[in-house]
Amino acid sequence: MEKLIKYAFLILPSLNRVYYESSKELAIAELKILTRNLSNKVESIELKEIAGLTYVTFQSTEIIECDIKHISNHSTIYALYEIKDDDLFKPIALNRRDIFDDDLISIQKYMGKTNEYFTKFLLNVTISSTEFSSEKQLRILDPMCGRGTTMLQSMMYGYDSSGIELNKNLVSAFEGFIKSYMKSKRLKHKFQSLTKKKQLLLETAVSKEDYKNNNLVKLNITNGDTIDCRKIFPKNNFHCIAVDLPYGVQHGTTVNSSLKRGPLALLKQVVPEWIKILKPGGCIGISWNVNTCPRDIMIQTLEDTGLEVFDTEEYRKFVHRVDQAVLRDVIIAKKGRYFIHPLN
Template identity: 40%
Template sequence: MPHYAILVYPAANRVYADASRRLLRAELAVFGDALSTPLRELAEETLGGVGYVTFTTGEPLSEEDIALLSNLSALYALFETGDGLLKPVELSALARFDSDLLTIQKYSGKTNELFTKLLLNVTVLASDAGSALLGGRLHVLDPLCGRGTTLNQAMMYGFDATGLDVDGKDFEAYGQFIKTWLRTKRVKHTAESIAVRRNKVRLGKRLDIEFGLSKEQYKAGEVRKLTYLNCDTLTTDELLRPNSADVIVTDAPYGVQHGSHRTQDASLSRSPADLLAAAIPGWNRVLRPGGAIGISWNTHVIGRDELAGLLSGAGLEVREGGAYEDFQHRVDQAIVRDLVVAAKPR
């Protein structure tokens, strides 16, 4: 049987690096359902003093299999092994832009970009559009997008993206970053900022960007769309069309530092449990049938069973068992992060 080894990306964050091999192993198991040959004997091994994630397959990986696995979040290099040797496998990751789109921004509370990619990958594969990781086009919604790590990863994949966040500082910081980045990289684009109003009431601000994956595509009118709404996430289904998002991916507030939505006295609530209970039904109305939602959260503030209950109560089918329950990991003393994925029946 063919035997393979994955060299894990050297994450700068030490705590995340400690968990990266285990997380990649769980992510790989989810990818396995989309491959042409079954994965077997997934393990973590040390070869030559370096940590790898290893696996065997019933048949050699096809070109399509390799193209899919090239998008694993923490994959640095893939090797076929045998006779004590590592034979490099040529990768073909779906990366439309330079990696600094994801790495330039540095700020307190930023979700690790490798984990953001993992969460998006697992959610897309749980939907009926898993083949989009081989070059398709999806509409990704992050209804708690902060400074846009999810939006940037969606751009990297060539997807359309929409984000909502109530924090005006995050909205301004992201707008300044992405417009500067697009200009610096000479990516053909347009950008427009307008006020958002409903029934003559101002709900917030909106940034609309259209960009081309290449100059030729932009000139031909083949553009991708990026929208950031500086609005309360509880207005998601008021601002977006029903069934308009292919996947919803978000990192819920951890209940430690950041507020999540406005309360009646205009302050920011810091209860992720209350937020998710109120927001999930509205998010679900925006998600199309066959789509999927992926949420990462701090297990100290809401239990897995409770969050799964909120999703199933909204009519979603929670992915349970196996690799889907192997993603829990420590972020710091106050945060143990996990993720849950659920699909919307057709």
Template identity: 35%
Template sequence: MQKYLLLRNPGHNRVYYLESEKLALAELTLTARRFEQPCHHIESIDLAGINYLAFTVEQILSERELTWVSNLSFVLALFKHSGDEDHPTLQPVELTPRSYVDPKISMLLKYSGKTNEIFTRLMINVGLISSDFQFDDPVQMLDPVSGKGTTLFEGAIRGFDVTGIEMERKLVHETTIFFKRFLEQEKYKHDLLKNAMYASSAGSEAFIQLFEYARNKQDFKSESSRKHLAIIAGNAIHSRRYFKAEKFHLIIGDLPYGIAHGNVSQKKHNSRTRSPAELMETSLPEFQKILKTGGSLVLAWNTFVWPREDFVELLTKTGFQVLAAEPYDQFTHRVDQSIKRDIVVARKD
């Protein structure tokens, strides 16, 4: 038997860290389902005043298992534990995370309404684990409410091809400028194409900013090693118009909170104050079509403005299989006075 201890990243957001222990345990429990061997005693423990998450496996982690552990959203360090209770010994294990793009990308920007990047990483992990797909698959991920791109950047870190839809043109513009500068500064070979997309009537026009990029010239030459990050200035309710059926392995997003962020006026009924229920009623049937069979959808929302049962009922009615058994019921957490956030995880079978 080999016991491992994980140290959690204190992150940049203290409130999230304090609330996130049970989320981390739930994510670890799901991750262990991808191990090739049984995993026991997943628990939170204190050692010399420091909190760790612990788990025990029969043999040391395989390369593949270590990759899953290294990609956990919260992981800062991993140790092999030996010795007894009075004389424990911790041996550091080098992590092997997948990172095509430097993970600092999603930490650089700070703005009101940003989704915490560690939480975003958790949603992506939970989505991937709950789907039929692996890290090595050529994953296509959509964030239909992409804001200033945290999900897109977290997907790019993993080496996924990512697409966002955002209705606020200013946010699309700012995200495009930011990513272009990042690619230039980090010396990625890249191209940016801007194209109009499907429009049937005035007011429903959309356009796409498509980045093609690679770490070097050689990779850029071949379509198979080139990466893609696209942002559509459009509306999630028209998703089906933008994409072919069964395009995406994952759909991940942090829905509008139904409250105003920052200096956006409370009275103004714009995208940031819109109820997630209203948006989901029109968008879920579209998401169902563009998600691959075996793919999964993970959406975060404010349970104060829309009860979980109603969201689950709508998903089920639309044809999704909602994953509700433990630990999927462990993700609720308080963000602030007006937001109690939860995630819903559903599959297309």
């Protein structure tokens, strides 16, 4: 039998207090999902308090370079160690996917921003649940993107990122930010404004050489209603769709202009449209306030559209408190390889 080696990672200490407490259970679920396709099985994942700090510990046969690459992208990992003789911590260098400076994601602060660590978590668990998790180049959509936290995180990974946002002011704020960021970082880039489509396109690269060699990172944001996504993007286009739904009462589309308290009316309209632009084998990850819609109803609503909802133990451990009014949960659902719409 192969000898199992013990590992531990330290959870980022810089998270805000409420999210830090939630992040401990989320960290376990995320690691289980991130490592589900690794060459070496990762097991006995648990939390341990060691010298007053919280670690996630796990066991595996020797983790190899490509496994470290996956684990390094965990949304709350701060440092990784191999545990020798039970209490000797040997540091293992992380190898994150990040290609830009981390202020790309952290610098913007505004009301309504989705916590950037949570956004990374949502994106990680959604991508890892797709059939494309080990592919180098993915196309990611946030169909209700606000000021672009998901887009910036997927850009950080080097993926092509798209976003749709109904509120013109939020789109303008995002555009202002990304334009000044490109300038201040002296990144070679090109913007293109498609006025009729209310769309801004960006092409950039990590270095001048990459730009010259067409190793581009692409981003686009559209000011519009997510229900019109099929008019903006071709069929079967995205590997992953990740979205943090509006909180409170602002749910609706411009087609059905009456705003509803919960997200269900909105999802019933828009998920069938999102499915059209999602590749077979791709996943949709949705976070929402459970106080506005219980999880079992959310599962039923997505299953009614023909999606396959992941509902094993690790996928049921995502619920966490954001503030007094918001208890957030996440649901991940896949478009099967041979997806057939239930009404067809």
